[in-house]
Amino acid sequence: MSHLAILPILIPLLVATLQLIPPLHNSIHRQRISSIVAVLALLAVSILLVVNSTEQTEIYALGGWQPPFGIVLVADRLASMMVFLTSALALGALLYACAGEDNTGMYFHPLFLFQLTGINGAFLTGDLFNLFVFFEVLLIASYGLLIHGGGKQKTLASVHYVTLNLVGSAFFLFALGILYGTMGTLNMADMASTVFRLEAQEAVLAQTGALLLLLVFGLKSALLPLHFWLPRTYTSVSAPIAALFAIMTKVGIYSIYRVHGVVFGEGAGLLANVASPWIWPLAILTLIVGSIGILASPTLRTLTSNLVLVSVGTLLLTLVIGGGDGLGAGLYYMLHTTLVTGALFLLADLISKQKGKAEDRFVPSRPIVQSGLLGGLFFIAAMSVIGLPPLSGFVGKVLILQASMGENGMLWVWSLILVSGLVTLVAVSRAGTTLFWKVSGDRSDAQPASRLQILAVAWLLLASPLLVIFGGPATEFTDAAATQLQQAYPSVKEMMNAVNQP
Amino acid sequence: MEALFALCVGVLTTCGIFLTLRGRTFPVVMGITMLSYAVNLFLFASGRLKLNGAVILGLSEDYADPLPQALVLTAIVIGFAMTAFVVILAMRARADLGDDHVDGRPPQKIEDADKAKDRVS
Numbered sequence: 253m254s255h256l257a258i259l260p261i262l263i264p265l266l267v268a269t270l271q272l273i274p275p276l277h278n279s280i281h282r283q284r285i286s287s288i289v290a291v292l293a294l295l296a297v298s299i300l301l302v303v304n305s306t307e308q309t310e311i312y313a314l315g316g317w318q319p320p321f322g323i324v325l326v327a328d329r330l331a332s333m334m335v336f337l338t339s340a341l342a343l344g345a346l347l348y349a350c351a352g353e354d355n356t357g358m359y360f361h362p363l364f365l366f367q368l369t370g371i372n373g374a375f376l377t378g379d380l381f382n383l384f385v386f387f388e389v390l391l392i393a394s395y396g397l398l399i400h401g402g403g404k405q406k407t408l409a410s411v412h413y414v415t416l417n418l419v420g421s422a423f424f425l426f427a428l429g430i431l432y433g434t435m436g437t438l439n440m441a442d443m444a445s446t447v448f449r450l451e452a453q454e455a456v457l458a459q460t461g462a463l464l465l466l467l468v469f470g471l472k473s474a475l476l477p478l479h480f481w482l483p484r485t486y487t488s489v490s491a492p493i494a495a496l497f498a499i500m501t502k503v504g505i506y507s508i509y510r511v512h513g514v515v516f517g518e519g520a521g522l523l524a525n526v527a528s529p530w531i532w533p534l535a536i537l538t539l540i541v542g543s544i545g546i547l548a549s550p551t552l553r554t555l556t557s558n559l560v561l562v563s564v565g566t567l568l569l570t571l572v573i574g575g576g577d578g579l580g581a582g583l584y585y586m587l588h589t590t591l592v593t594g595a596l597f598l599l600a601d602l603i604s605k606q607k608g609k610a611e612d613r614f615v616p617s618r619p620i621v622q623s624g625l626l627g628g629l630f631f632i633a634a635m636s637v638i639g640l641p642p643l644s645g646f647v648g649k650v651l652i653l654q655a656s657m658g659e660n661g662m663l664w665v666w667s668l669i670l671v672s673g674l675v676t677l678v679a680v681s682r683a684g685t686t687l688f689w690k691v692s693g694d695r696s697d698a699q700p701a702s703r704l705q706i707l708a709v710a711w712l713l714l715a716s717p718l719l720v721i722f723g724g725p726a727t728e729f730t731d732a733a734a735t736q737l738q739q740a741y742p743s744v745k746e747m748m749n750a751v752n753q754p
Numbered sequence: 755m756e757a758l759f760a761l762c763v764g765v766l767t768t769c770g771i772f773l774t775l776r777g778r779t780f781p782v783v784m785g786i787t788m789l790s791y792a793v794n795l796f797l798f799a800s801g802r803l804k805l806n807g808a809v810i811l812g813l814s815e816d817y818a819d820p821l822p823q824a825l826v827l828t829a830i831v832i833g834f835a836m837t838a839f840v841v842i843l844a845m846r847a848r849a850d851l852g853d854d855h856v857d858g859r860p861p862q863k864i865e866d867a868d869k870a871k872d873r874v875s
Contacts, residue, residue: 381825381828385828385832388832388836392835392836392839395839395843399843399846402850403850404850404851404858407843407846407847407850407851408847408850408851408857408858410843411779411843411844411847411856411858412856414839414840414843415774415782415786415840415856418786418789418790418836418840419774419786419789421832421836422770422786422789422790422792422793425793425796425797425829426793426796428797428800428825429793429796429797429799429800429822429825430800432797432800432801432821432822432825433799433800433801433802438821
C-alpha cells in the first residue's frame with residue numbers, strides 16, 4: 253500500500269510541529285524557508301496524487317484498521333484535485349505573507365500549516381466523524397489566524413466567527429449522532445450503500461440528520477441565511493489569510509457535494525435528493541444577495557467577499573442542475589474562482605497600501621505608486637472574475653450554462669448567472685475606474701510592492717490563462733471527477749473489500 | 755431511564771441555545787458549554803441506551819456499542835479545547851473592545867452613534 257494519500261496531512265503537521273521548537277522557532281527566516289519548502293512539497297505530492305487518481309482511487313486505511321470500522325482516507329479524483337487546489341492557493345498566500353505580513357505576530361507559520369493540515373484532511377477523509385475532527389483542526393487554526401496581528405476589528409469579527417462555528421460544530425455532532433443511530437456507520441461509502449435500505453420510520457430521523465448536516469455545511473460555505481459572518485470576517489483579516497480563506501467556503505461546498513450529492517443523492521431510496529428542495533432556493537437567493545452586495549460594496553475587499561458569496565451560489569446551483577455535466581462544470585468553476593478571488597484579496601491589500609488614507613475605498617484619492625503594474629494585474633483578475641473571454645471565468649460559466657441546457661430550472665440558471673455576470677461587470681469596472689483613474693494630488697510616498705508580493709499575485713492569476721490553455725485536459729479531468737463522484741461509492745465498496753483481503 | 759435521558763438532553767440543548775442567543779459574551783460561553791454537554795449525552799445515546807453492557811465482546815451477556823463512546827471521548831476533548839479558546843477570546847474581547855457585548859457595544863450605543871453620525875452628515 254502506498255503512503256501517498258496520507259502525506260498531504262503529515263507534511264504540514266510535522267513541519268508545523270517542528271516550527272514550534274527552537275531551531276526553527278526562534279528565527280522568522282528559517283520559519284519562512286521551512287514553510288515554503290513544506291508547501292512546495294505539498295504541491296509536488298498533490299500533483300502526484302492527481303496523476304495517480306486518474307488511474308485508480310487510492311484507499312488508505314489509517315493504522316491498518318479495516319474499513320468500514322477503521323478510518324479511511326479516499327484519494328479519488330475530486331479529493332486529489334481539491335488538495336492540489338489548496339496547495340496552489342497556499343503557495344500564493346504564503347509567498348505574499350513572507351513579504352512581511354507574517355511578522356505582525358507570533359506563530360503565523362505553524363498556524364498556517366495546521367490550517368493546511370485541516371483542509372487537506374477534510375478533503376481526503378472518507379469518514380464523517382473524521383471530517384468533523386478535521387473541520388475542528390482547520391477551524392481552530394483559522395481562529396488563531398483570524399486574530400493574528402491583533403486589533404479591534406479582528407477581535408470583533410472573531411467573536412462572531414468563533415461563536416457561530418462552535419454552535420455549528422454542536423449541530424454537526426447532533427447530526428452525526430442521528431445518522432449513526434439510524435445507519436450504524438459513519439463511513440461515507442458504507443452509508444451510501446446502506447441508506448436506501450432504511451425503513452420509513454428511520455428515514456425520517458435520518459432526514460433530520462441530513463438536513464442538519466446541510467445547515468452545518470451551509471454555515472461553513474456561507475449559504476444564504478448563514479452568510480452574515482463572511483464579509484465582516486474576510487474584510488478584517490490580513491490579506492494572505494483572506495486569500496487562504498477563499499478555500500474555506502469551498503470545504504463546505506465540497507462536503508455538500510460529498511454528502512448531499514452522493515450519500516443522499518439519486519440512489520438513496522426514501523432519502524433521494526433530500527436536500528435539493530432546500531439547495532435550489534437558497535443557492536438562488538445567495539446569488540441574488542451576493543450580487544446586490546457586490547453593487548453596494550464600498551471597498552475592494554468587501555467587493556471580493558461578495559464575489560465569494562456569488563461563487564458559492566453558483567457552485568451550489570451546479571449541484572442541483574442535473575447530471576454529471578453540472579457537477580463537472582462546477583468543479584472547473586471551483587478551480588477558477590478560488591484562485592482568482594484569492595488573487596483579488598491580495599491585490600486589494602496591495603492597492604490599499606499604496607493609496608494612503610483612502611485605502612481600498614472607492615473614493616477619489618491619491619494615485620497608486622505602481623499604477624501600471626497593479627492596474628494590469630487588476631484588469632486580468634477582473635476580466636477573469638466577471639467571466640469575459642478569453643479567461644477561465646468565461647469557460648467556467650459557459651460550461652455551467654451548457655450543463656443546464658434543457659434541464660428544469662434552466663431559465664433560473666441562465667438568467668441568474670448572466671445577470672450576476674453583468675452586475676459584476678458593472679461593479680468591478682466602477683471599482684477599477686475609481687481606484688486607478690479618479691485620482692487627485694501627488695503620489696503617496698508608500699513603498700512599492702515587493703517582488704515577492706507581485707510574484708504571489710501573478711502565481712494565482714496565472715491559473716486563469718492556464719485553465720484556458722489546458723482547458724481540454726482540465727475539463728476532461730473535472731468531468732471524470734464528477735462522474736466518478738456519482739458512481740464512486742459502489743466501486744469504493746469493492747475496493748474496500750480488496751483492502752480487507754490483504 | 756429513556757425519558758429522563760431525553761429530558762436531560764432536551765433541557766440542556768434548550769438552555770444552551772437560549773444562552774447562546776444572549777447579547778453578552780459570558781452567557782454565550784455558558785450556552786456553548788451547555789450545548790456541548792448536550793451533544794455529548796446525545797452522541798452517547800446514539801449507540802442505544804443499555805445497562806451493564808461492557809464495550810468488549812464476551813465480558814458480559816450483552817455488549818454495548820463501543821463506537822459512540824470513542825466519538826464522545828473525541829468530542830469531549832475537542833469541546834474542552836474550544837471552550838478554553840472561547841473563554842480567552844471573550845476576555846480578550848472585553849479588554850480590546852471595552853465591553854462584554856458580542857457586538858463590541860450594546861445596541862443602544864450603536865443606535866446613538868448612528869444618530870450622531872446622521873446629525874453630522
